[in-house]
Amino acid sequence: MNRKADKPATAMPFDPGRRSFLAGTAATAGVALAPGIFLYSVGASRSAEARALDEAASSEVRWGMLIDVNRCDSGCNDCVSACVTENGLQGHGRPATDPQWIRKIDLRDPNTGREQSLPVMCQHCDEPPCVDVCPTGASFKRADGIVLVNKHTCIGCRYCISACPYKARSFVHETLEDQKSYAPRGKGTVESCTLCVHRIDDDRQPACVEACSDTGGGAMLFGDLNNPDSEIARRVAQYASQQIRADLGLNPAVRYRNL
Amino acid sequence: MRLNRSAMITIAVALALFASLAVVVTAAEKNDRTMSEVPVPAIPQGQGERCVEDTDFMRRNHMTLLMHQRDDTMLQGIRTKQYSLKECVNCHAVQGKDESAVSVSDPKHFCRACHDYAAVKIDCFECHSSRPEIDAASPHDGLIAEMLKE
Amino acid sequence: MKRTIYSEIDGKSGRFYLLAAVLAALTLSGFVAALYMEHYGHYITGMNNQIVWGLPHVFAIFLIVAASGALNVASIGTVFGKRIYKPLGRFSGLLALALLLGGLTVLVLDLGRPDRLIVAMTTYNFTSIFAWNIYLYVGFIGVVAVYLWMQMERRMNRYARAAGMLAFLWRLVLTTGTGSIFGFLVAREAYDSAIMAPLFIAMSFSFGLAIYVLVLLAACHGSGREIGDAVLRRLGRLLGVFVAVVLYFTAVQHLTNLYAAEHLGVERFILLDGGIFTVLFWGVQVTVGGLLPLLLLFRSPPVNSVVSARGLVIACLAIVAGGFAQVYVIVIGGQAWPLNLFPDREVSSSFYDGVISNYSPSLPELGLGLGGVALTGLIVLFGIRILRFLPTTLADSAIDPNFVSSADKS
Incomplete structure (x- = not known):
């Protein structure tokens, strides 16, 4: 075999400027502009050390999200549109079978009449039922806590859709073409929010979070729950937050404030 | 006798x-x-001087490389470019009549050119895009070409 | 009592070929329906992101559950030593295999990627009850095949009891696994209960025996073999007990759920205002599938054998209809009830949160399901044509150890 030595991918040139720029943003962002008002824009809550391309996701990290329901407006759908654009989820005008990775749910308390609105997507559980029930192990949790479907081994049995308490998963009901190169998806397999894993691996925030801070209410905060210095970890330590169906003991990585 | x-x-x-x-x-x-x-497959040339490995090696082992890369990327988030399907597609794209890259539905697509000939079914493009992303102005573009020049 | 002689059916009559042709055509149309679904994707079916398991799963689960039950007749004969059941054992094994293969075929062809069956057979996640079921189903085929061999090969007869015991235990575990598919779904209010396993076992006893009796009567009638009153009466009484047990477990299932205030909604839905599901539950499952057969099977002894056989057939048909309705209510009804993400709030969204989902089965789904049933029939028909599964006679004088001829009585 005349195969040349497998060149380690670290040898590949990579724009160091871009990484350090992001690291810089991470260090400076999250500054309190005024008491109670935080600036969390691009890369705000990311750890300063971004992962190299050839480095596997680490279990020292647990990606999570904190959503402030008070800042989420019922009429705003920016996170959903951003997700659709980013992942190429344009439907076929058939709402019962079209996919929704993230959706807005409007809540009303029947006893008090209080109304709220919030986005719900895959909650990236620590103990995901979808992973437990998947016969082939296609549904899996990555080391950094992101729950994904390995579409190479998914046989389309839909048991995970039945098992998910959050109705977070969709089945691809029809033939697709021209998918996004970073978000492969195809007929006959199950899919759900990937937490924009392609963006995370590229040191960027999920599309919904970015859209929420750009044009929405700035209700979504993304970051590493395991890093005590991260903005999200500080906030969940400081303020009350809750998980949907916490009674099930699944420990989702998506938390809500003021719910 | x-x-x-x-x-x-x-x-x-x-x-x-x-x-x-x-x-x-x-x-x-x-x-x-x-x-x-005897009909032979018309294999389209990729861009650049040569592929990430020797032609002989690629002919025999491209599927193994892709499979290995696929598991690394999917399961562990390793996103090196050398053996990535996306980079194959970017580099080997064949221009159609309207000067945009053809998809795998066209027999001229670089994967089909050979796979049709060998009668081997490909399952990649049920999910993956078979054309380069038009608006993918990724900062990593052209890295392989640079790497190979070194 | 004479030694039981088994023989193949002739398979030369016009009726045989007609039946074979009809079954083959239905099986073929099932495969065509599956191809159609795979080609266009599941959007052409009634299934969607809310009701992810539809009519094919109802057929598949019904057939698989019945498969393990159909084996009971053999178990009673060899394991529990009831001699009158012994001549019925081979046919019971054949029917069990056929039902399982029919059900599995439907299940597999409804997958999003049936072409990846090899993935399902080679990569396992052992925390998944589905993965365990793959082993249990494949193992069942193997165990029953060995059991049949032990029964049919004279030199191996002495091992039949051991093989029968293994098959009996295996089928109990198998049905536990099938029931647990639902029992392990923590977030679904209609499922999430350990009672699913024993309920499914009870269902398998009842559905399996009902189908067994129907197919046995058809096979004997079609091949001109006599079947005695005593054996029918026995089968009928046993069937009555099984029907009662299913009713009991169904009652416990709903009473348990009713006791939990958080599950009142879903119980109200199934039992009171669930539209088609309520109708299917009370009308078909409980009345037709439960009360009617009980009445038919436990009424005072019939005057003559013709009435007895007719009553038994009606009871069996009612049990099959009620059983199908029961699986439909469990599978589809359980999914139609929405997930409760925010227990104390009213919810609305673009993704059917808080909404009771609709499901209307499509023609391809029905075609696929019926194809599975036809495949089962085809396997049975082919089996009794080429191998000696059926006794030449099931007359009381031939198989009933307690038989006293009327001449002796007087």
Whole structure:
């Protein structure tokens, strides 16, 4: 075999400027502009050390999200549109079978009449039922806590859709073409929010979070729950937050404030 | 001279073998002459000077490389570019009539050119895009070309 | 009592070929329906992101559950030593295999990627009850095949009891696994209960025996073999007990759920105002599939054998209809009830949160399901044509150890 030595991918040139720029943003962002008002824009809550391309996701990290329901407006759908654009989820005008990775749910308390609105997507559980029930192990949790479907081994049995308490998963009901190169998806397999894993691996925030801070209410905060210095970890330590169906003991990585 | 039975059988077998050998050789020669009439796959050239590995190696092992990369990327988030399907697609894209890259539904697509010939089904493009992303202005573009120049 | 003699059916009559042709055509149309679904994707079916398991799963689960039950007749004969059941054992094994293969075929062809069956067979996640079921189903085929061999090969007869015991235990575990597919779904209010396993076992006893009796009567009738009153009466009474047990477990299932205030909604839905599901539950599952057969099977002894056989057939048909309705209510009804993400709030969204989902089965789904049933029939028909599964006679004088001829009585 005349195969040349497998060149380690670290040898590949990579724009160091871009990484350090992001690291810089991470260090400076999250500054309190005024008491109670935080600036969390691009890369705000990311750890300063971004992962190299050839480095596997680490279990020292647990990606999570904190959503402030008070800042989420019922009429705003920016996170959903951003997700659709980013992942190429344009439907076929058939709402019962079209996919929704993230959706807005409007809540009303029947006893008090209080109304709220919030986005719900895959909650990236620590103990995901979808992973437990998947016969082939296609549904899996990555080391950094992101729950994904390995579409190479998914046989389309839909048991995970039945098992998910959050109705977070969709089945691809029809033939697709021209998918996004970073978000492969195809007929006959199950899919759900990937937490924009392609963006995370590229040191960027999920599309919904970015859209929420750009044009929405700035209700979504993304970051590493395991890093005590991260903005999200500080906030969940400081303020009350809750998980949907916490009674099930699944420990989702998506938390809500003021719910 | 009288031959016993086993000697006769031995001779007969040897003759038969020789005869069949002759047939094979003539057939092979004939085959050689008519080589141009045998359909061969029209494999489109990729951009740049050469592929990430030698052609011989790629012909035999591209599927193993892709499979290995696929598991690394999917399960662990390793996103090196050298053996990534996306980079294959970016580099080997074939221009169609409207000057945009053809998809795998076109027989001229670089994967189909060979796979149709070999009658091997590809399952990649049920999910993956078979064309380069038009608006993918990734900061990593052209890295492989640079890397190979070194 | 004489020694039981088994023989193949002739398979030369016009009726045989007609039946074979009809079954083959239905099986073929099932495969065509599956191809159609795979080609266009599941959007052409009634299934969607709310009701992810539809009519094919109802057929598949019904057939698989019945498969393990159909084996009971053999178990009673060899394991529990009831001699009158012994001549019925081979046919019971054949029917069990056929039902399982029919059900599995439907299940597999409804997958999003049936072409990846090899993935399902080679990569396992052992925390998944589905993965365990793959082993249990494949193992069942193997165990029953060995059991049949032990029964049919005279030199191996002495091992039949051991093989029968293994098959009996295996089928109990198998049905536990099938029931647990639902029992392990923590977030679904209609499922999430350990009672699913024993309920499914009870269902398998009842559905399996009902189908067994129907197919046995059809096979004997079609091949002109006599079947005695005593054996029918026995099968009928046993069937009555099984029907009662299913009713009991169904009652416990709903009473348990009713006791939990958080599950009142889903119980109200199934039992009171669930539209088609309520109708299917009370009308078909409980009345037709439960009360009617009980009445038919436990009424005072019939005057003559014709009435007895007719009553038994009606009871079996009612049990099959009720059983199908029961699986439909469990599978589809359980999914139609929405997930409760925010227990104390009213919810609305573009993704059917808080909404009771609709499901209307499509023609391809029905075609696929019926194809599975036809495949089962085809396997049975082919089996009794080429191998000796059926006794030449099931007359009381031939198989009932307690038989006393009327001449002796007087």
